[in-house]
Every structure is written in structure tokens, then in C-alpha cells.
Amino acid sequence: MMRNTLQNLLYNSNYDQSDPSTAAFDTLPIIIQKALLQQQRIVLIANNPSIDTASLEALLQPTDMLVLFNDFIHADFFAHHPSAKDLPKLLFFRKIGDSLLHFGMPPRSNNLTAMLDMAKHAPFGILFGNTDYQFPLPSDDPRPNDDPITASRVLEIPELLNELLHSDEHCRVLSEQDSVVADYPIFADIHSSAPTSGFLLYRLLLAARLHVQQRQNAATPLSIVMLGFNNDDKTAHFWDGHNWAFERQELATPPNSVEIIRQY
Template identity: 70%
Template sequence: MQTSIPLNNGSISHSNEAEVNKISTEAAAFISLPPNIQTALKQKNRIVFIANNPSISVAQLEDLLQPDDVLVLFNHFIHADFFANHPLVSTLPKLLFFRQIGDSKLHFGLPPRSNNVSVIKRMAKAAPLGILLSNQPYQFPAPDDDPSPNDDPITADRILTIPLAVQALLESDMHHSVLSEQHPVVADYPSFKDIHSSAPSSGFLLYRLLLAARAHLQDIQQAELPLQLLMLGFNDNAKTAHFWQGHNWEFERREMHSPPQEVEIIRQY
């Protein structure tokens, strides 16, 4: 059974308000994605989430990735040059997610924090590229806007401004969307009230979002099975660190321990 949320649309006539004033959470998840990624998902068979897990090797990625994959990468993602340069992998559609840092102007993975923006330019030339930012559009922050600069000290080779080609992507309705960390797909998430900005982890938020989006896609395509999801390097036990205490790791790992149909999780440490 699909759940629903209000849809604010001034063009809707009052006569049909009862029928069209709500859309399903699944549909809301799908339309939260950049339109070019929506198109890619309609044409591909598998979504591959790649965690920023240092145990993931390039050789492993070469063995796993297939021509009908859509890739999901996070923040200052690993193996950036591989994703931009590999003969097959460079041609795969990619969704890049960048998380807001607390309630600041900054996002992880974008200037002035450590970033792969020079690689993103190459990625966009080779395949459909969607950018999803949490909570707010890119604010073009300066280093002085960083609330915790000691967490990621600036080095001499750091790119501190967005190149024009990447700025164009961030200003494109086709390539860019903003995703609230309070999206209905995580309405049941038990955040910690005593921790500022407590919210789902990036991986869990996108996992829930794309689970719902694929359910919508299965419905509109009347497919027998949903798109496959492959989660690479995501773990569900205490062998890996919990990182930030504002994520409810116990809740997330409990759910990830028993994935639904057509979801494969490759756990590694």
C-alpha cells in the first residue's frame, strides 16, 4: 500500500482536489531526483550505491559494474578518476549526492571542502550526470563560512571555487535537485532530539529514496520486478565505526540487515 503526501500545485483545479491533492511517497521520491536521472532509471536495470569505504578496490569495481547500471556516489567520493576515465564506467549515468554540513552554507564534497569538482566536469561530458544536494542549493561558500575548518584543513592544491562547467550543472533543472533530509521516505526515522542536525546518514537517506523511487517506476512501467539495487561497502554491524553520533546507526543497520527483494548488499571491512 502506498503512502501519500500533500502536493502543492497552484494549477490544480478545485473540482479534482480530492483526487490530485496528494501524491504517493513513492512518486515524491522519484520526482525528487534530477530529471536526467529519472530518465536513466527508466532505461537501466540496476542501481549501484558505492560507499566511501577504503576497502573497495578499482579491480572490484571493474568486476562488478555492468553496462546497464546507474551509479550513486557520495560527497568526496572514492576512486574519482576511475569513474571519469574507465572506458565502460565513464559512460554510466551517475547520481552524485552532497550533504549539507549541519545548518551551514557548506556541503561535504564541494568547495571549500575536499572535492572532486575537476573530475565532475569530465564525468558530465561522458554520461548523464545528476547532482542531488541536501536541504539547500549550493551557496558558493567561502572558507570563512566553514563552521569547523579544522575537520578538513585546506591544502595548496584544493579547488576553492566551483568551475563554470560545474556551476552550469548546479543551475540546471535537468541535472540538479535539492533533497530535504526530512523527506517523507524517512518520516519514521528516529532522530536524536538532543543532537543538533540529527538525521539519516547519506547512504541510508539515498537508500530509502531510491527504494521508493524504484517502487514508483515499477508501478508506472507495470514491471514484474523492481530495479535491482546493489549496495557496495555498506555494513550493518559494529565492525565498522559509527562515525557521527547524530545518525541513528542502530536503526539503520537493523533495517539494512534484512534487505527487501532485488536488493543485494556486499559487506566488506
């Protein structure tokens, strides 16, 4: 299979890698840029319910950086477990269509309490899809029945997190049309068709790690582990606006030093 546009650019030895890799690196929050230069492996963890904490404990290493998505799984584990709490963490929250909302942030289901603890223990960065967090009210949710608010739902941003959300060091915006997914076939007839959160971050970090390799003068780029990202149609898919066939095809033949751990 022919490599996609991004891989052709990044892995062609005759191509000047500094532009796409540096642009991807510069998209990251500053605190995560610094952390990447110190770590040895990037671990992206899908919101796959078959992933248990025992497998996470066995997988994680002290030199990892973690990437979590939206209303991510096992929040207490990542915030408090000895094998995870001290690891740098990058969180991505996808924007919900044309609304003011992002998945994983109030008024939708969220892990704000765990996020607050994460920020106290280790380098902590956030990427918001398409726009900064808009601090929406429950009345701004166009489809409140999709995720009804319960009495235990955290709706107010704690002061420390509020400071981080206004800090360029900790928080940045990533467009779903970023150049790292320029080859992604969206569906023109589906509003807000875009890559999945996991695939978008995979592509961004695939590029950014080459900048890290140059900065470190390393023989090989940082390794990437993707846990729970499946390359077939056995997993239930929830939205037709993601091009699942394209993503499965891309992840079926990952580049060197990228390991994909299927989980069912």
C-alpha cells in the same frame, strides 16, 4: 521483525503506490529520472576505504546507474575507467549542520575535476541535502581545521559545473526529513541528527524504483546493489548524530531484489 513504515506503504499490495513512489521519483534531477527509465540496476557505493577498483570493475555492468556520496572514493575511476565513465551518475552532497557548506563541495575536499569529466561522458545529476549549494567562501567554514585547505584544493566551480548547479534538469534538493525517512529515529539532543547520506538515498531510490516499475510495466522493480554498506558495528563510525543501530537493523533484512555487499 516488523517492516518499517516506508516498507509497509510500498510493499502492501492494497496500498496505492503511486503517491510515495511518484513523489520520490520526482525528487530526482530530470536527467536521472530519464536515465532510471533506461537502466536495469542501481548501484550505491559507500565511502568505504576497503573497496578497491578491482572489485568495482568486476561488479559494474553497462546497464547500471551509480550513486556516489560527498567526497566520494575512486573519483578518477568513475570519471575515466571504461567500465564506469559511460554509466549515469547521481551524486549526493550532505549539508553540514547550519553552515553554508556541503560535504564534498568547495571549500571542503572535493572531486570537482572528476565531476566535470563525468558530466561530459554520461547523464549526470546532483542532489544537495536540505538546500541548494550556497557557493560558500573559505571564510564561511565554521570548522576549517576539520578539513584544512591545501594548495591542490579546487575552490572555484568550473563554468560547466556552475551551469549544471543552476539547472533543474541536473540538480535538485533532498531534505533529510523527506517522507521516505519519516520513521527514522533521530536523536533530539544532537543538533542536525539525521540519516546517513547512504541510507537517505537508499530509501529514496527504494521508493522511486516502484514508479519506474509502473512506467516500464515491468514484473519486478529495478534491482539495487549496495556496496560497502555494513550491518554491524565493525566499521568505525564518525558521528553520533546518525542512528547507526536503526540503519544496521533496516539493512539486515533488505527487501527482495536489494543486494547488500559487505566490505571490510
